[in-house]
Amino acid sequence: MYYSLNKPAFSPPANLFSIVWTILYILMGISSYIIYISGNPNTTKALYVYALQLFFNFCWSIIFFGLSQYLFAFIWLLILILLIVKMIQLFYKISPIAAYLQIPYLIWCIFAAYLNYVIYKMN
Template structure:
């Protein structure tokens, strides 16, 4: 793979990493994860940046596979990818910046539906690209469970 052909892959990985980083910066508020009431199964705060970095890299690789395909369906698949990335971006801000736990939960349910739709569309083009999104889906389902309990406890 030469440098020119690597550029789309690198950009594809950098996009979700940048979206996640910007969302994290914009979601900072006086309320921190450690200061809210959380269920016992809540992971420690240091786990989140590690997990999200891995998930964003997988998302980037997956989106690159779709981008690099010759499928006429890739435009639709990538639009859904960008839409779910927007929902992903907003969730942290809704949850942490504005402390709107119920609205964040509803937003996250929509995000999960978009991720399922994205996986379905990716699978039509590349099963591998779809499979790379499964950890993201599972993490968001876990996040929804956590979000629900945080809503109930706060």
């Protein structure tokens, strides 16, 4: 389905997505593990937000690719970005390194939101 969409010139090639997401999930896993083993009393709240944003991440693919609801997917992605920002804030209070490891994910999701919006406008 992605191949048949009208996409902007700045849209990355489809095969790049799997490479980027692999790297991002590795960073996310390391980051969440640092939080998990920290022994900090705020760990549960931080990991709850982490799990919630993972759920939003998972659902975005269904909304965008499965349902072809590009505007709703864009709005969903904006909520995901807010959850990522909150997660980074909570992680930072426990471990700045764990928070910094989430920055590439945040940047990629901001780029994805822009791309999602442009695809919505073009289709």
